[in-house]
Amino acid sequence: MFLVKDKIVFGMAMMRCLSSLIELTAALLMLKFDSVGKALKINAALAFVGPTIMLTVTTLGLIGLSGKLPLHRFILIFCGVILIFAGIGKAR
Template sequence: MFTFLEKAVVGMALLRLLSGGIEIFAAFLMIRFNAVEKAIIINSSLALIGPLILLLTTAIGIYGIADNISFGKFVWIFVGVGCILYGIRGT
């Protein structure tokens, strides 16, 4: 009858919906301005938002499973996120 949703899952989904909305809004702005220079600026702004959403979503997920996971696995999760951020950073 009623489906119980985990608070962490709802928080993660809402952040992703927010991120998707920002992406769609940015696409509309690019079309509206119709200039490559402005589109590059908008796209660069999205490059700042993406990693922030990744970190927040991962933090919420880790908080949601904190009582079910060992310390060693926490370390591996943070190493993995660190590798992702290192891989996507601009040079």
């Protein structure tokens, strides 16, 4: 199917696959329960999953780049991730 040479890339892709399976499972549970209240509870649980997956995938990517980027680039990336979460937090 796919020949993956880099374990970091494989880990990042698997985390995204896990995320998509969690999302699909949540959608199917919403349909099964057929209740707006329960669907909102399931959706609230997904609000925790998305950022966690993003942080994990970003961390894996940074680990993969650890020997290739200078320190100031890592700081810029870290600041960017912090700004993303700050922006999301202000939207609520």
